[in-house]
Amino acid sequence: GENVEQHPSTLSVQEGDSAVIKCTYSDSASNYFPWYKQELGKRPQLIIDIRSNVGEKKDQRIAVTLNKTAKHFSLHITETQPEDSAVYFCAAGGSQGNLIFGKGTKLSVKP
């Protein structure tokens, strides 16, 4: 089945800097790659997603890139703000129709 690896597990940046989180997946049949943000004690919420027919997608300060050949995708957050501090999870849409998550990256943005 699908396996998703996520790095780094923790990331600390200064306010205004960029943050990059990387994920790799194993199932070449996966074609949907969302990113979820989970604040402490709250439910995960979708922030951006990308499908395999697209190499890059951007939404304001957030962008995601996908390299299907290498089976990796990344989340880029520019001009980070303290409210970006949270745990971010990547996921890959498995060929069976389920969704497999990475272990998460705890992002801390220092003011």
Added chain:
Amino acid sequence: GAGVSQSPRYKVAKRGQDVALRCDPISGHVSLFWYQQALGQGPEFLTYFQNEAQLDKSGLPSDRFFAERPEGSVSTLKIQRTQQEDSAVYLCASSVQGAHSGELFFGEGSRLTVL
């Protein structure tokens, strides 16, 4: 309802007890997912339904775990003879179609503590 609803929000069980966790998905959502999230970890896939059909149960950790969605709406995750390692937050999520179709909407979770 407005969102995915889970109950109970908190459950404390003695080791060996059986527990049942309920999920009310968003009305009309075809797909329903159960995940287990240990402290500081990512959601671990348990099982997935499309309507009443359980299409994938490969993530259930043992035969003590059982899930059902008999009428294609409400789902129940049952854990028999609970063990301490079962302590986690159990997240339910629903989506309009399968995971490939778009956003999963999560409930707030049921936090299970096994003593």
